[in-house]
Amino acid sequence: MGSNSINWFKFASPASFFPLAGHLARWFAVLAVPLAASGLWLGLVVAPTDAQQGDAYRIIFIHVPAAWMSMFIYLVMAAWCAASLTLNARLSAMMAQALAPTGALFTVIALWTGALWGRPAWGTYWAWDARMTSELILLFLYLGYMALRHAIDEPRRADRASAVLALVGAVNVPIIYFSVKWWNTLHQGATVSLTAAPKMASIMLTAMLLMTFAAWFYAIAVAMVRVRAIILERERRTSWAGALAGAAR
Amino acid sequence: MSEAAAQPPIERGGWPGVAWALRRDLRLALRSKAELGVQLLFYVVVVSLFPLGVGADPTLLRALGPGVLWVAALLASLLSLPRLFAADFADGTLEQIALSPYPLPALISGKILAHWLTTGVPLAALSPLLALQFGLDGSELVALAAGLALGTPTLSLLGAIGAALTLGLRAGGALLALLILPLYVPILIFGAGAVEASRVGLAAGGELSVLGAALLVAAIGAPLASAAAVRIALD
Amino acid sequence: MSLTEFFAMGGYGFYVWGSYAMTVVLVAIEITAVRTRFRAARMAAQLGENAG
Numbered sequence: 001m002g003s004n005s006i007n008w009f010k011f012a013s014p015a016s017f018f019p020l021a022g023h024l025a026r027w028f029a030v031l032a033v034p035l036a037a038s039g040l041w042l043g044l045v046v047a048p049t050d051a052q053q054g055d056a057y058r059i060i061f062i063h064v065p066a067a068w069m070s071m072f073i074y075l076v077m078a079a080w081c082a083a084s085l086t087l088n089a090r091l092s093a094m095m096a097q098a099l100a101p102t103g104a105l106f107t108v109i110a111l112w113t114g115a116l117w118g119r120p121a122w123g124t125y126w127a128w129d130a131r132m133t134s135e136l137i138l139l140f141l142y143l144g145y146m147a148l149r150h151a152i153d154e155p156r157r158a159d160r161a162s163a164v165l166a167l168v169g170a171v172n173v174p175i176i177y178f179s180v181k182w183w184n185t186l187h188q189g190a191t192v193s194l195t196a197a198p199k200m201a202s203i204m205l206t207a208m209l210l211m212t213f214a215a216w217f218y219a220i221a222v223a224m225v226r227v228r229a230i231i232l233e234r235e236r237r238t239s240w241a242g243a244l245a246g247a248a249r
Numbered sequence: 250m251s252e253a254a255a256q257p258p259i260e261r262g263g264w265p266g267v268a269w270a271l272r273r274d275l276r277l278a279l280r281s282k283a284e285l286g287v288q289l290l291f292y293v294v295v296v297s298l299f300p301l302g303v304g305a306d307p308t309l310l311r312a313l314g315p316g317v318l319w320v321a322a323l324l325a326s327l328l329s330l331p332r333l334f335a336a337d338f339a340d341g342t343l344e345q346i347a348l349s350p351y352p353l354p355a356l357i358s359g360k361i362l363a364h365w366l367t368t369g370v371p372l373a374a375l376s377p378l379l380a381l382q383f384g385l386d387g388s389e390l391v392a393l394a395a396g397l398a399l400g401t402p403t404l405s406l407l408g409a410i411g412a413a414l415t416l417g418l419r420a421g422g423a424l425l426a427l428l429i430l431p432l433y434v435p436i437l438i439f440g441a442g443a444v445e446a447s448r449v450g451l452a453a454g455g456e457l458s459v460l461g462a463a464l465l466v467a468a469i470g471a472p473l474a475s476a477a478a479v480r481i482a483l484d
Numbered sequence: 485m486s487l488t489e490f491f492a493m494g495g496y497g498f499y500v501w502g503s504y505a506m507t508v509v510l511v512a513i514e515i516t517a518v519r520t521r522f523r524a525a526r527m528a529a530q531l532g533e534n535a536g
Contacts, residue, residue: 055494113503179435232525245529
């Protein structure tokens with residue numbers, strides 16, 4: 001590699017990634033704010049009231065981005081887990097560890113907002129539809145990952161065991177989703193399309209995209225701060241940890 | 250130390266490994282027949298609790314029957330899973346097993362097979378009898394037993410992954426349940442679905458085929474994942 | 485749209501604001517928790533270096 005190119009592998013060590021993570025956290029946090037503000041402005045104020053659902057539909061601007069992020073973060077987490085197993089890299093495992101609580105949070109937001117949307121739109125807080133039921137199971141997968149990590153004291157065993165669990169979960173997520181979908185059509189009939197959002201005016205779509213990016217950048221920022229904490233926690237007996245901690249803002 | 254004298258370690262084949270572990274675990278399990286009996290009794294008790302909880306209305310019980318019988322089977326499976334590795338882990342035998350010339354996934358397959366023969370098979374055999382309590386009959390009973398026969402091996406296979414991941418941990422049993430039950434959901438859905446299909450007069454072939462396919466995939470993937478998890482726990 | 489109308493959300497205010505309020509609360513909790521965790525880790529790491 002020439003001296004002009006960046007040696008990306010340098011960032012594979014927790015010590016060198018630590019300052020980078022700090023910069024990323026700051027930038028993504030800063031960017032998330034105007035995205036969220038404009039998304040909320042468009043969604044809550046500018047977008048027209050829906051003919052069928054009234055203003056209740058405005059919940060989708062937080063519900064859908066949260067649901068998307070909950071699934072996306074699980075995939076990213078599983079990818080980091082795969083990297084940690086194949087490359088035997090500590091930092092990859094730390095990234096997965098840092099993402100899990102945020103992913104679980106988005107799952108909770110999706111479930112809560114979904115319930116509050118369900119009541120005015122379809123008469124019931126919880127209708128056991130395929131997407132919400134799968135979302136609930138996804139929450140269990142996140143919590144299982146976190147519980148397993150927490151139960152194992154030795155960090156490397158915790159890394160590897162939870163990585164295996166996350167990958168087994170990732171493989172199963174589509175299987176679980178399709179079997180729940182099958183189950184749902186069997187028991188409820190497809191009469192009520194519980195996933196139908198109002199026909200998307202372009203303003204609504206823009207608002208949803210803005211909120212999705214806001215959620216995404218927020219997740220990155222929080223994960224970066226959390227991974228910095230994890231690096232310091234796990235590496236605190238090394239000599240460089242103290243120096244980095246001293247220099248950290 | 251001359252290099253010419255160094256021999257590659259003897260490696261034994263997969264199928265003999267399965268047979269070896271199967272024979273050993275069956276022998277050990279049959280020594281404590283009382284434990285096996287207790288697990289079966291747990292199944293019976295749990296199934297009997299539901300009518301006590303929801304009332305004896307025959308229509309309601311018929312509707313609930315498939316789900317109750319399947320959920321109880323899941324729970325009974327969970328209860329017996331720690332037995333798969335815990336005893337061997339505690340006395341150090343598991344380490345020896347991992348070091349043996351047989352491939353670890355093969356040995357684990359043998360253990361899982363022994364587990365299924367002593368847990369799943371009795372469950373599947375007993376279930377039609379218990380299903381009578383819920384007013385199921387005829388083709389429903391066949392669909393139930395067939396579904397459990399196809400599904401319980403998968404429960405053992407998936408459960409082995411969880412048992413290996415939680416080896417030696419404090420909150421083992423409850424944690425195992427949290428980890429494994431989401432993975433059990435598809436088996437539950439198609440197993441109970443098979444009974445309900447035969448109730449309305451449809452052939453349960455579709456659901457049973459899905460259970461069969463799940464079994465094939467799990468039979469290949471689960472021993473590999475469990476072996477990885479066992480090695481992680483032993484390191 | 486007046487401010488009162490905005491808060492009423494066509495009668496669905498409870499559901500809409502219940503959703504967004506919970507989101508704000510959960511996000512605030514997460515941000516606080518992660519920052520507290522970082523500060524505690526930073527302190528422990530600095531002390532760790534001094535101790536040995």
